[in-house]
Amino acid sequence: MAKAFGSSATDEARLNLHKLSKKLVGDVGVLFTNRSVEDIKQLVSQYHQLDYARAGVVATQSVHLPAGELVKYPVEDNEVFPPNMEPQLRKLGIPTCLKKGKVVIEQPYVICDEGQTLNPNQAQLLKLFNVALADFQIKLLCYWNNDTLVDSF
Secondary structure, three states, X not given: OHHHHOOOOOOOOOOOHHHHHOOOOOOOOOOOOOOOHHHHHHHHHHOOEEEOOOOOOEOOOOEEEOOEEOEOOOHHHXXXXXXXXXXXXXXXXXXEEEEOOEEEEOOOEEEEXXXXXXXXXXXXXXXXXXXXXXXXXXXOOOEEEOOEEEOOO
C-alpha cells in the first residue's frame, strides 16, 4: 500500500500522498471513504470490540477457576473441556487431571489478577476459557484530502 501511494514526492500518485505512506508502519490501516471527517470521527469514537488480551497487556479483571470440572466461560453455557485438552491445559500451567473422562482441577486456580501484566500462557488460557479482556478501538492518526495531509485530530 505504501508503495502504491509513493515513497517520495517524485513517485507519489497525488500531491502529498507520499507523506501518508510514511504513516503506514506497524498495526495501521487505511480507510477510503467519501464521508466527511466529522462522520468518520463519530463512527470511530463509537466503535469498541471486545477481544482476547495478548501477552504484555494488563488484566482488567481477575479470573479465578474453582476446583472441580473445568468449564469454559460464560459458565451459563456449561461447555466443558474435552479430555484431549487436558495435556495442553497442564502444559499452560493449570494442575489438571482426568477423572472419569472429565478434565478437573483439585484446588482453585488463578489465571490472572486485575492489574497484572499477562504472560503468554495466561493470554492463551484466557482465550481457551473464552475470556475477552481487551477492548479493541480505532485511533485516527491522520487523513489525506484534496492533496493535503492533516495530522491533527
